[in-house]
Amino acid sequence: MRRTGLDETPAEPAGAMDRRRAVGVAAGLLGGVVLGGGAAGVLAQQTAAAPVAPEDASTIPGLPSGALGIRSPFETPALTPIGVTTGASFSPLQSISGTITPSDLHFQRHHNGIAVIDPRRYSLTIHGLVDRPMVFSLEDLRRFPAVTRTCFIECSGNGRSAYRTPKPTMTAQDVDGLTSNSEWTGVPVATLFNEVGVQRTAKWILAEGGDASRLSRSIPLDKMLDDALIAYAQNGEAVRMPNGYPARLLLPGYEGNMNIKWIRRLKAIDQPNMSKDETSKYTDPLPDGTARQFSFIMDAKSIITSPSYPTQLTSHGWWPVTGLAWTGRGKITRVDVSTDGGRSWTQAELVGPVLPMAHTRFRHMWQWDGTPARLMSRAIDETGYVQPTLETFRRVRGAGTDYHFNSVRTWRVEQDGHVFFEA
Amino acid sequence: MRRTGLDETPAEPAGAMDRRRAVGVAAGLLGGVVLGGGAAGVLAQQTAAAPVAPEDASTIPGLPSGALGIRSPFETPALTPIGVTTGASFSPLQSISGTITPSDLHFQRHHNGIAVIDPRRYSLTIHGLVDRPMVFSLEDLRRFPAVTRTCFIECSGNGRSAYRTPKPTMTAQDVDGLTSNSEWTGVPVATLFNEVGVQRTAKWILAEGGDASRLSRSIPLDKMLDDALIAYAQNGEAVRMPNGYPARLLLPGYEGNMNIKWIRRLKAIDQPNMSKDETSKYTDPLPDGTARQFSFIMDAKSIITSPSYPTQLTSHGWWPVTGLAWTGRGKITRVDVSTDGGRSWTQAELVGPVLPMAHTRFRHMWQWDGTPARLMSRAIDETGYVQPTLETFRRVRGAGTDYHFNSVRTWRVEQDGHVFFEA
Numbered sequence A, B: 001m002r003r004t005g006l007d008e009t010p011a012e013p014a015g016a017m018d019r020r021r022a023v024g025v026a027a028g029l030l031g032g033v034v035l036g037g038g039a040a041g042v043l044a045q046q047t048a049a050a051p052v053a054p055e056d057a058s059t060i061p062g063l064p065s066g067a068l069g070i071r072s073p074f075e076t077p078a079l080t081p082i083g084v085t086t087g088a089s090f091s092p093l094q095s096i097s098g099t100i101t102p103s104d105l106h107f108q109r110h111h112n113g114i115a116v117i118d119p120r121r122y123s124l125t126i127h128g129l130v131d132r133p134m135v136f137s138l139e140d141l142r143r144f145p146a147v148t149r150t151c152f153i154e155c156s157g158n159g160r161s162a163y164r165t166p167k168p169t170m171t172a173q174d175v176d177g178l179t180s181n182s183e184w185t186g187v188p189v190a191t192l193f194n195e196v197g198v199q200r201t202a203k204w205i206l207a208e209g210g211d212a213s214r215l216s217r218s219i220p221l222d223k224m225l226d227d228a229l230i231a232y233a234q235n236g237e238a239v240r241m242p243n244g245y246p247a248r249l250l251l252p253g254y255e256g257n258m259n260i261k262w263i264r265r266l267k268a269i270d271q272p273n274m275s276k277d278e279t280s281k282y283t284d285p286l287p288d289g290t291a292r293q294f295s296f297i298m299d300a301k302s303i304i305t306s307p308s309y310p311t312q313l314t315s316h317g318w319w320p321v322t323g324l325a326w327t328g329r330g331k332i333t334r335v336d337v338s339t340d341g342g343r344s345w346t347q348a349e350l351v352g353p354v355l356p357m358a359h360t361r362f363r364h365m366w367q368w369d370g371t372p373a374r375l376m377s378r379a380i381d382e383t384g385y386v387q388p389t390l391e392t393f394r395r396v397r398g399a400g401t402d403y404h405f406n407s408v409r410t411w412r413v414e415q416d417g418h419v420f421f422e423a
Helices: A019-027 A039-047 A138-143 A160-164 A172-176 A189-196 A221-226 A390-397 B019-027 B039-047 B138-143 B160-164 B172-176 B189-196 B221-226 B390-397
Strands: A080-082 A087-090 A108-110 A123-128 A134-137 A147-154 A179-188 A204-209 A216-220 A229-234 A248-250 A263-269 A301-306 A317-326 A332-338 A349-351 A360-368 A373-381 A410-413 A419-421 B080-082 B087-090 B108-110 B123-128 B134-137 B147-154 B179-188 B204-209 B216-220 B229-234 B248-250 B263-269 B301-306 B317-326 B332-338 B349-351 B360-368 B373-381 B410-413 B419-421
Touching (some): A123 A189, A134 A138, A134 A189, A138 B317, A172 A301, A179 A189, A179 A317, A189 A221, A189 A229, A204 A221, A216 A221, A301 A373, A317 A332, A317 A373, A332 A360, B134 B138, B134 B189, B138 B179, B138 B229, B179 B189, B179 B317, B189 B221, B204 B221, B216 B221, B301 B332, B317 B373, B332 B349
Antiparallel strands (some): A087 A108, A123 A134, A147 A179, A179 A229, A204 A216, A204 A263, A301 A317, A349 A360, A373 A410, B087 B108, B123 B134, B147 B179, B179 B229, B204 B263, B229 B248, B301 B317, B317 B360, B349 B360, B373 B410
16 A cells, blocks of 8 residues: 555545546546447457556446446456366366355366256156155245255365375466355255155165266265255356256265256165265275275365465565365364464464355465465364374375365465465 | 156166156257257357257266356346446346345446446545545555455335336336345455544545546445445455446445445545535435435345246245345344235244345245235344335335335235236
């Protein structure tokens, strides 16, 4: 910030403008491009490499309204898809303030592309060990009492590249962009199970998606009765198409792939189905040659999203060290931040809201003195679980593990203020 | 819902499909249009009048990933702009589930169009009765500790057409679409005032926007110190351009126009500025010829958003009567629903989250017996304030009042299930 440099209180309203602006207004030019006041010119500019704005927007009528509230052309957050129909699209964590992930920036993981489903033909079948097998239309689902809750979904493979092949030029998006946080609305699975009458012999529920991968997973009945939702809305609107439109299973705190998108079938069964997605995939190899299976819950984790690569700190002094923490086991109770590579830790502030199984924003105000630093964060959840160091994680899980990468992240700040990913 | 009609448990996975789907798959045709598996065909379909989907999406590879998560082509929520550069754009309340308003569906009210501002040239000046006048860049603002909170913003003129010229074919969007609810992130004005040293003689703050209307309002200093934010993020992303990019004033609970968009200046003064926007506009004429001025706080209000015009109830039985309630005076503590035009009232359920100065979702499960009905909702807030009936509102405020329309809304359900707006 700077002092105004005004010798006297400026007159209103135009007098408050500084000289630079006044010159711009007089010229009526914006970086060499005349803004005609119409939408066409500016909308065209949005596709150009460098958007332009009036030197002083207060002297030129603005753009007309449209059917949707557009982003500023100066803001171009985007997913980074790896793969086409099978792969993952990483969410730009470094661009996000607060806790909600904008719906179009929610991470994606597809096993055979984005299913296109006509909501009028959509149905959810519940069968197996039930008294009354039933088929529910989308309208049926919407007629039950709905629940609204905010929670994260994280891909169980989130952080794999950062673990196996860390590079200094990885962004927070590259490192851990396969987690997102939304306000979900839908009908509790427990309500639907009450309709169909789940039998006492049922212990597991096979959930199957209606996409071309027919992703299916076995889910403990208790979880389904506890807090599972058939979610049809995300951040106030219909679930976005890549996130499972018109309805997906929501299993707060469970690994992403189990939150079956385009959910079309629930089958009550007495033992796990041993689907390909829980045998050939989504098991966690361990150093001794065995593997963890049914490792459903996402452990406590955190990442500093600012400062992070490619940020350069522009001056010494106070900077907010801020990021996201989350756990599949309830609420985040504490986040510690280190600026010296883990030698000392300070308790960060949890910026509200702090909700169970939800991204929780933390912040530590840090006075940078211009010397190299190593920034780390460590999440602790309400069960007392502490996010492990990289060393501990390596020792317990081994180099070849495939999922549930939740070790402490480190950003290196160089003397010139450049920030790089370390591990 | 319907029974599955399956004589035996279907085999997995393809056997679970019904005959209608299998036929569609065999033909490989989707409403006459071949879906080639590539994005181009389906994206082209999105611009067509009637989108199409595969008969069974599980048999055809889905669409590839993109840079943004798109809406299903079957979902086309939109604002309805009235006016071009001066006017209002109504948010589709009837399309919203849960509590968050998607950022591109946030209502808009412009006084001279949507300002286009380069964030690198943006500045906020704080001057007047302060010890150290200062100019803050956007980067400066982002270096202060941020606050995140969810709250509504409502245009003080929201509901004017419904009051003056009600029509049966008004949607919830037409009636009360000038209110929206977002998670906002920004720096407390109190933090900035601590930097500049507001003097003891200051009682009011003149806030001015950087758009071509230079909208300005006088705000009590106490409010600015209490909970005002300079907000730069909305639902996790940068504030959308029509909502004040790159920064707006946020005054939780205060009428929308005071939440100055594109905020460029705060001036500490000792009495109200008597801007055109608080003298010629935004005062409330009363029946006796006088007018209320500085009626800042939005009173408790609610509207049923479902069922509402143009919905037709398709069968007798249970329907959720659901909508939104909000108050500028804190939390909503109760919403009552009547299905008989106000003769009897039942307490509705408040679906979480229930936050101060935020849209609060309510629901009443209603068993429709097929006879005509009149649906109403009545909000009560933590101060004990009760949303007034239309009759009370008319008596107190008169026919010519211009702002703060918060009387109880009525939807009429006809015998054939059609729903119309009454008043």
